[in-house]
Amino acid sequence: VHKTKIKIAEDALDANTTIAHANRADFDRAQVRVVNMMSAPGAGKTSLLERVLADLGGARVAVLEGDVQGSLDADRLASLHVPVTQINTDPGFGGECHLDANMVRSAIPALPLDKIDLLVIENVGNLVCPAEFRVGEDARVMVAAVTEGEDKPLKYPLMFRTCELVLVNKIDLLPHLDFDLDRFLYNLDKVHPGVDRCLVSARTGEGVEEWRAWLERAAAPAAAPA
Ligand SMILES: Nc1nc2c(ncn2[C@@H]2O[C@H](COP(=O)(O)OP(=O)(O)OP(=O)(O)O)[C@@H](O)[C@H]2O)c(=O)[nH]1
Numbered sequence: 001v002h003k004t005k006i007k008i009a010e011d012a013l014d015a016n017t018t019i020a021h022a023n024r025a026d027f028d029r030a031q032v033r034v035v036n037m038m039s040a041p042g043a044g045k046t047s048l049l050e051r052v053l054a055d056l057g058g059a060r061v062a063v064l065e066g067d068v069q070g071s072l073d074a075d076r077l078a079s080l081h082v083p084v085t086q087i088n089t090d091p092g093f094g095g096e097c098h099l100d101a102n103m104v105r106s107a108i109p110a111l112p113l114d115k116i117d118l119l120v121i122e123n124v125g126n127l128v129c130p131a132e133f134r135v136g137e138d139a140r141v142m143v144a145a146v147t148e149g150e151d152k153p154l155k156y157p158l159m160f161r162t163c164e165l166v167l168v169n170k171i172d173l174l175p176h177l178d179f180d181l182d183r184f185l186y187n188l189d190k191v192h193p194g195v196d197r198c199l200v201s202a203r204t205g206e207g208v209e210e211w212r213a214w215l216e217r218a219a220a221p222a223a224a225p226a
């Protein structure tokens with residue numbers, strides 16, 4: 001029974017990889033760079049996007065917003081006059097706790113790919129499942145809020161290991177918490193040595209310019225292969 005279960009999971013992930021490659025090919029054809037943003041629920045993905053999306057140094061951006069239900073985050077981001085496309089996993093996708101390549105594929109016809117340089121995908125809030133499913137992205141960003149505890153890289157290593165940038169958010173709250181930032185960074189380097197990280201607060205704006213600069217670089221066309 002165990003073997004069968006593992007085989008089905010492997011097949012599902014293989015199918016996902018195939019569709020992710022098809023998405024990647026569509027994004028490449030349109031010369032659009034794609035960033036997949038992930039975190040536990042409420043770590044601050046939407047708040048950190050609200051801080052930077054209106055000004056990315058001239059790069060044209062759109063958002064693909066993934067939620068189980070509703071369009072609360074899409075409405076927040078649309079008020080920045082950025083094109084936002086909503087995917088809800090509840091109707092049609094079984095209420096999944098993550099986006100997979102097929103869900104993203106189903107949204108591609110609704111995306112303004114010929115008018116943008118960068119697509120930011122806000123994944124469903126979840127620290128586990130989104131990390132398992134590539135969707136055709138160029139880069140992954142994860143947000144880890146200091147309210148979540150310094151042990152999280154050790155307990156949820158896959159997401160920390162498979163991202164290109166870690167945004168350590170809510171640092172305005174540090175004086176009120178017993179969160180040990182040095183211990184968190186030590187744990188982070190244990191699972192993903194040297195990964196880029198920014199200490200940020202969507203509340204006060206601290207560190208936000210560094211995050212904006214990273215996203216601007218992510219929007220730049222890929223360097224030609226040598
Ligand atoms: N103090 C403080 N609160 C923050 C910060 N960033 C976000 N918040 C608050 O945290 C809550 C969740 O923020 P969101 O930006 O909605 O988080 P999210 O990751 O998009 O949440 P989901 O999409 O539901 O997973 C909101 O009440 C924000 O105001 C921060 O830097 N400092």
Ligand SMILES: [Mg+2]
Pocket residue numbers: 045046047073122
């Ligand atoms: Mg959100």
